[in-house]
Amino acid sequence: AQSVTQPDIHITVSEGASLELRCNYSYGATPYLFWYVQSPGQGLQLLLKYFSGDTLVQGIKGFEAEFKRSQSSFNLRKPSVHWSDAAEYFCAVDSNKAAGNKLTFGGGTRVLVKP
Amino acid sequence: GAVVSQHPSRVICKSGTSVKIECRSLDFQATTMFWYRQFPKQSLMLMATSNEGSKATYEQGVEKDKFLINHASLTLSTLTVTSAHPEDSSFYICSASEISGNTIYFGEGSWLTVV
Numbered sequence: 001a002q003s004v005t006q007p008d009i010h011i012t013v014s015e016g017a018s019l020e021l022r023c024n025y026s027y028g029a030t031p032y033l034f035w036y037v038q039s040p041g042q043g044l045q046l047l048l049k050y051f052s053g054d055t056l057v058q059g060i061k062g063f064e065a066e067f068k069r070s071q072s073s074f075n076l077r078k079p080s081v082h083w084s085d086a087a088e089y090f091c092a093v094d095s096n097k098a099a100g101n102k103l104t105f106g107g108g109t110r111v112l113v114k115p
Numbered sequence: 116g117a118v119v120s121q122h123p124s125r126v127i128c129k130s131g132t133s134v135k136i137e138c139r140s141l142d143f144q145a146t147t148m149f150w151y152r153q154f155p156k157q158s159l160m161l162m163a164t165s166n167e168g169s170k171a172t173y174e175q176g177v178e179k180d181k182f183l184i185n186h187a188s189l190t191l192s193t194l195t196v197t198s199a200h201p202e203d204s205s206f207y208i209c210s211a212s213e214i215s216g217n218t219i220y221f222g223e224g225s226w227l228t229v230v
Contacts, residue, residue, distance in 0.1 A: 032217070043208060043223040044159075048210075051217065090158065101212045101219040102149055105159045 002027050004093050006106035008099075013081050014114045021076040021109050023091030032094040033074040034103065037064055039087045050074060061085070086113040118142060119211050121222035128229055135195045137226045138165075138209035144189035145211035150182075150195055153206040153224075163188075165192040199229040 005024045013019050025031060032051050036044040048059025055067040065076045072093060091106040118141040128134045138148055146167045149150075152158040163184050165173040171184035181203075183195040196203050208224040 034219075038222075041226070044221040046219070101147075101210070101217065102159070102161060103159075103210070103219065104162060105151075107158045110156075 002095060002104070003083050004091055004106040005102050006089075006091055006109050008109045009107070010043050010110050010112065012112040012114060015083050017082055019076075019078045019081045019085070019111065021089050021091075021111070022075045023076065023106055025072050025074065025091075025093050027072075027093065027095045029095075030067075030069060032101075033065075033067060033093070034072075034092040035059065035063070035076045036090045036092060037061075037087045038090065038108075044090070047076070080110075083115065086111055118227045119209065119220040119222040121207075121209060121225050123225060124223060125226045126228070128227070130200055130229055131198055133195055133197045134199055134227060135152070135193050136207055136209075136227070137176075138192045138222050140190045140211045140220070143211075146189060146214055148186060148192040148209055149212045150184065150192070150194050151208045151210070153208060155206075159208065162194075162207075164221070196227065201226070201229045203227065204229045 007022050017092040034049045035089045038044050047063045048057045050057045050067045060072050063078050067074050068088050088108050088110050090108050092103040120139045122137045148165040150162045152162050153159045161174050162177045165184045165186040167186045173179045186192040206224050209222045210220050
């Protein structure tokens with residue numbers, strides 16, 4: 001079955017440390033890939049997206065993600081975390097690519113930042 | 116930039132009543148909009164695809180008679196939760212894409228509490 005998996009439900013990281021959030025997908029072909037961030041009680045903000053081309057994607061707020069076809073992964077990274085990065089992060093895929101962007105979301109990873 | 120606006124952002128209604136949530140694309144036209152539902156501390160689940168001028172397409176397990184979707188214009192989709200029950204309390208969020216683009220815009224979300 002097609003799915004998006006974020007293996008880590010919670011991650012706690014110290015401020016200034018690096019962060020990596022995992023995302024794996026299970027689809028026949030490479031879908032469009034997205035990472036969103038959601039602060040408590042708020043809507044979604046797009047961090048970055050991958051459609052094709054360079055497999056290392058730069059996003060906002062110092063985030064980047066790397067698409068690895070062989071691993072069906074699209075992991076999100078940030079070299080140095082700030083306290084304001086504490087939030088819920090969602091990986092999402094658009095497997096249809098031509099259906100107006102219907103997204104399937106992973107379960108989310110909640111990031112806690114220690115001072 | 117393009118904006119998707121939802122209204123109301125928060126609503127409380129009595130059990131058994133109906134409540135309408137609006138999703139508007141403010142400066143672009145969207146033939147397709149999507150409605151998602153998010154329970155506390157959970158991921159977003161697609162409920163339905165809202166198609167301008169035609170019937171919505173519902174995901175498996177979503178009651179179309181309970182969650183009425185109307186997409187009467189290229190900038191407005193509405194979700195009406197009919198005969199609401201406390202278990203319908205959730206965060207409802209819509210998304211839309213420009214007709215010619217691949218960029219997805221999410222609304223700010225609407226908190227529904229049924230008492």
